[in-house]
Amino acid sequence: MAFDPGLAAVDFTILRSQAREEELHYLDNAAMALIPDCVINAMVEHDTLRRSNVKRGSHRLAEEATEAFEKARAAVADYLGVSDPDEVVFTGGATAGINILAHSLGLMFERNDEVLISQLEHHSNIIPWQVIQQRQGIKVRYLPVTPDGRINLERAEDMIKSRTRIVSVTHGSNVTGAITDARTLSGLVHDRGAFLILDGAQTAPGGPMDLPALGADFYVFSGHKVYGPTGVGILWGRKEILKNMPPALGGGEMIQDVGLEKSTFLDPPHRFEAGTPPVTQAIGLAAAVKWLAAKDVKGMRGHLRRLTLRIMEGLTQLSGGIKILGPETGMERIPLVSFCVEGLHPHDICQVMNDRHGVALRGGFHCAQPLHDFLKIDGTTRASLAIYNNDNDVDALLNGMEDCMKILG
Template sequence: MLDIQAIRNDFPILTQTVNGKPLVYFDNAATSQKPQVVIDAISNYYGTINANIHRGVHTLSQLATDAYEQSRQKIQTHLNAKHNYEVLFTAGTTHGINLVAHGFAAFVKAGDEVMVSAMEHHSNIVPWQMLCERTGAKLTVIPMNEKGELIIEEFEKLLTEKTKIVAVNHISNSLGTINPIEHIIKKAHEVGAAVLIDGAQAAPHLKIDVQALDCDFYTFSGHKTCGPTGSGVLYGKEEWLEKLPPYQGGGEMIKEVTFEKTTYAGLPHKFEAGTPHIEGGIVLGTAIDYLNSIGLDNIMAYENELLRYGNEKLQEIEGIRFIGTATKKTSVISFNVGEIHPYDIGAIVDKMGIAVRTGHHCTQPVMNFFNVPGTVRASFAFYNTKEEIDALVLAVLKAQRMLG
């Protein structure tokens, strides 16, 4: 059993009030809150070892480099990657996806196919559309059903020898659906396609083993895993990272530069041009340590309990419609109430000190599928409580009375 009050004490922001009410933070799918140990690590970096990393002979540079590379090692262990140089530091999930999509222009030609799913975040749609526009490849889409689950039979029919890469999310940010990525990866590999997994929503909730999954790429963001904004990770299999061309040119990613020719550095530096977000990379390791100290299995079990409780309580509201009712879900509840616009509910709920996300959640094709302008999304984390869910229900009921 988790000591939720002790965990809540780790997060200073949770003690404040919003509009005169205790803060209830249910926007964790957008960004997670940060524990004091992460906040302290940011301050400690700038206060004690701030320096540019790699190649520096002076002490601070060596200390910063060691901390940065130790964080890479932590993340390698956390993901069970085979090599530490298969872990690339990025600015976040979007950066990771764009890096791969840009590089795949070298392997995709007119007539080839790139596959995404119907429930992707725009960040896992637009870069692949851009790739298709550059190369003449075709974008194919795995359809979903009314529960918000991918139709795997249709996925298998869509897969052909022309499919060069399949890019799907591990967990949907707007529906909470946990996708059967193990099956998707296996089937894609059978036709020779690579697979990229958008793990932005999965990394805060699930244990991830990239070797067991056998995915070619896995990417996630630091800011959703209790770490700093502007930080993230792209895991890539060594053989793919060796083949992919660099995403950006500049310092750090070179071996030798003349005006006639440039040769590139080895992994991971080939993909880490310029001065990186050093503090972000180091402190992301601190955040991963924090999550592991609680235990991702414990986190998932408790958040599943919150999800069950939230569904039970919210469904008592007359006229509520849940968007996304997959059998396998994580702690995200998207809903609408009658004909009330989700923005209006969100605005009134905010007056009660409760933070939820409203809108299309960067998944406009999902909203079009369900024929809604958007949803109210309550996304729970391991520092939330059932009492906070009760407060949300009362706030939605108040909004319904005012707006219905």
């Protein structure tokens, strides 16, 4: 039976027509997915009935909150397909996860060690390494991008040197939609004795995964893109590496013993969770991944592939010089399409599409300015899909774009 996005959409108050006065075709999911009612309810229930700090109290509420928090960790481990929940660190989001890695692993670097990232990266996977570069004199180098917006893995073999300690790349580009062949890359990285970090912000929403099969050493993602709340994310790391890493942040909840001169730290994951963690948000994130895993994920993936293809073909058929970024139709990509319209500014397109057609898009650099510089484009307009999007949303996008080009062209 064909996948029915309506069966997911009913779980979202914001998508039920009575909740809004205006039409909404939400196609900005790569920035933030909408949140289903069950996730909100899980957080409300937790804060209503079990609110307490975790890992530090012996009273009933503290015990219950701690148990709920650790169950949330186990739920995320299940979603990622990893057997040990202690490899799952709660963070503030994907950005925080990469920063923790940069600052912790950075302490293990020597001058002139290298970190290899790519021109395809979101700023969150560029800036943390530049900070370490400035602080410690390491080198940050960039894997080139192919003209169709993929990381050029053919260059990886040459570029991963003996001084390369880390290769940190996007698993799925938030601009071009290209998916990185992690398995191939991990072979090259491990052959040189380096670690592979995958930024999974855009691939984690694709449903439960077999993370060990990707061959990465670390994987980060954000709660708000997987139908969860803001302010929470995950850093997954292989335990044998995590246990040898120094903490990036210090504070309560991550210590074993504190002295005036020296302190010792807990084992992972707690070593990397300084201070009160985002308890309620972690409960929400667990509810979100459980909600998604219970859906027809295989059907969802096929449905989103079909809608993505419809958008690509539909935009191509519009006259007016639309250029679509990323892999051609037929090649694998995450469900998003970024495009440029000759002579039109992305912000103008987004505004008209919102005001006249109720279509929520994103325009600009998408926090990937080096990629836009490389592609010599001033910005793009992006439509990104999620489980509740349907053919009406695609129709609204394509019809709206035709109207938009008439008005602004």
